[in-house]
Amino acid sequence: MNPIFLLQTVPEGRMFALDAQTFTQAGVNLIIVGILALILYLLLYKPVLNYLTARRASIDGNLESAEKNKAQAMALKSDYEQLIKKIDAEKYDIHDSARKQAAEQAKEKVAAARSKADGVRSAARAEIEKEKERAQVEMKQVAMDISNAIVGKFLSQEIDKAAQEQLFNEAKLELEGA
Numbered sequence: 333m334n335p336i337f338l339l340q341t342v343p344e345g346r347m348f349a350l351d352a353q354t355f356t357q358a359g360v361n362l363i364i365v366g367i368l369a370l371i372l373y374l375l376l377y378k379p380v381l382n383y384l385t386a387r388r389a390s391i392d393g394n395l396e397s398a399e400k401n402k403a404q405a406m407a408l409k410s411d412y413e414q415l416i417k418k419i420d421a422e423k424y425d426i427h428d429s430a431r432k433q434a435a436e437q438a439k440e441k442v443a444a445a446r447s448k449a450d451g452v453r454s455a456a457r458a459e460i461e462k463e464k465e466r467a468q469v470e471m472k473q474v475a476m477d478i479s480n481a482i483v484g485k486f487l488s489q490e491i492d493k494a495a496q497e498q499l500f501n502e503a504k505l506e507l508e509g510a
Contacts, residue, residue: 479503482499
């Protein structure tokens with residue numbers, strides 16, 4: 333509407349008239365607004381209220397679901413942490429038993445090697461003793477042979493002191509050379 337038209341309908345000298353027509357029009361407008369509000373209330377209030385209630389229930393459900401999921405995640409996290417601790421303990425036990433087993437095997441190998449070395453050592457000592465005894469027997473035999481030779485020479489000829497000394501020195505040199 334045009335404001336100039338409104339000014340033309342107002343009686344002269346007044347801008348706003350408080351007469352019966354204005355009150356009637358105001359009353360009719362209030363009734364129309366009330367009817368319109370009632371229609372809107374009946375048509376829109378319940379669906380909007382139902383939508384908001386459903387939305388609130390959905391949000392509450394989502395929150396509860398999120399809380400349950402969080403609780404489950406925390407429980408799983410705790411379970412996995414305990415499992416990791418258990419695995420670490422098992423790993424330590426396995427490493428420890430492997431170290432102990434390796435140390436035991438090393439001790440066994442060292443003991444076996446010492447035993448074998450002791451056997452070789454004792455066999456070598458026995459062989460040395462046998463060789464020593466053989467050498468002593470041979471030296472006795474050589475000494476007897478030499479002494480027999482000396483006695484034989486001594487008896488076969490009569491010798492003077494100088495010759496006897498020379499024979500003794502020769503026998504001594506033979507013994508030292510043998």
